[in-house]
Amino acid sequence: MRQLTPEGQQIINQLAQKYNFSPDAVFSLLQSVINGNGSMAQFNHPEFGGSGQWMRGGMIMLGDMFNNNLKNSVGGLCQELSNLIANQPDLIQTGNFQSQNQGSQQQGNYSGNQQQQNGSGANGPVSLFVPPPAGSSGNWWPAGLQFPTSTGAQNNVRYAYFANIQRLAIEANGHVTLYDTLDHQIGGFSQQQSGGSSITFTSQYGVVDVNNLPVISIDNVPVQSSSQPDQTFYSANNAVNTQSSSQEADIFAAIEKLAGLKDKGILTENEYNAKKSELLGRL
Template identity: 75%
Template sequence: MNQLTPEGSSIINQLAQRYHFSFDAVCSLLQSVINGNGSMAQFNHPEFGGSGQWMRGGMIMVGDMFNNQLKNSISGLCQELSDLVASQPNLLQKGSFQSQSQGSQQQNNYSVGQQQQNSNGPSGPVSLFVPPSNTQSANWWPAGLQFPNSTGAQNNVRYAYFATINRLAIEANGHVTLYDTLDHQISGFSQQQSVGGSLSFTSQYGLVDVNSLPVISVDNVPMDAKSKPVQQSAAPNKPVSSHEEDIFVTIEKLTDLKNKGILTDEEYNAKKAELLGRL
């Protein structure tokens, strides 16, 4: 995660105190919201009951699925972080996020503009992060992806791994390919010692060839299941569909079955990966 400005640290600290979470926990959730382009978050932190998911519009899943107080706290915090990052210039991909804050309906939510109006400082949004020294070289991966968990380069090939949203970007031969890492928890990369050698990674399943992963896009052009370019959707702001809601409800039921010992971890992970692949 990029370095917070003093103003950004103050904002996160206020949110942490108000929702009774630690500063580090709120920072980790902020990164998850940013990685979800402001409209969703996949998080994993002990204070949030382990792993969970949030989607703008009301969907929330946590490991402690019957803890409604925890669900409400995380959902409220995600909503405020979502509104907060939406105010940051160039932080989110244009056209992929739409704030739903309208007048007094969001008066209980944290508002960057309100904070500035109540202070003696200049009006305008607060800058959360210290800008990088070279934005173009730091962000070679597809637009909309922010703050990778790890990056590296070898033999004119470089990668950026976004564990929170299960994405892997690789630049090779002048082209950037974005992959879906499914349920792999990547811990390292390796490449054959030759020009154009295949790239592999290590996960909980051992050594895996990158080419076995589904391709999301090439040079920002989306790909279908047969790796052919597909046309961009005319509606960039897609609401949560009933199909997507059904998938998340099914995952929540699977989690309950796993917690009761009816499903094994392997069965649960396989079915969850299959369901997420339908989104």
């Protein structure tokens, strides 16, 4: 996690005082807005009523859905943080998770001390975060992976996909995991907000959980594993899913035909129900 500059910490403290939240809550929301490219945020913090979502333009959903005062405070804070990072270099990422929405950047217009609140000083924008050490690229993914095919972030999780070398880096909970993508031709990523917030991607084998990929390293420490996912699993699993979907469609079509025969008086109600139960039992 990047470290705030003294000026950045001062801005966070001022926003916390303005909206009556703790600096920790404001900083947590700042990370969520950054991960949403300044146009959206998905967050989970007790001071915000638990989990929630904000999108620039006025859309906000909170776990405490009937607390309008809290909605106004969180919405106003998100908008100010969005305006704030618009003045910051290298905070807006390219690429997206499925639910990420990119939009035009807006100039901050804060009340109070203008130079401090909009992140600008006499010599230009005030940097929120301490810059990376000299000689460092500033990239969060493992060293040696310089040119990702796509990057994106959502809900405090971000990814970088390197198609040419079949690698996928994911940062979650402060740890960076590097995966081998095998022969997957990845077309998109998404994050489930339930069931452990697992990350999935789509490839020629359908929807695949990232946890099914071999792990290369965690926080740059190599991981040795004797068991690697068998690639035939994906093709076989995809074939089974396709066959299952086709069978379900045939069963439902047969039930519709039976219903038509019952309506015409060809089948009695009991005969229809018995046959329907038999067909549903095959699902």
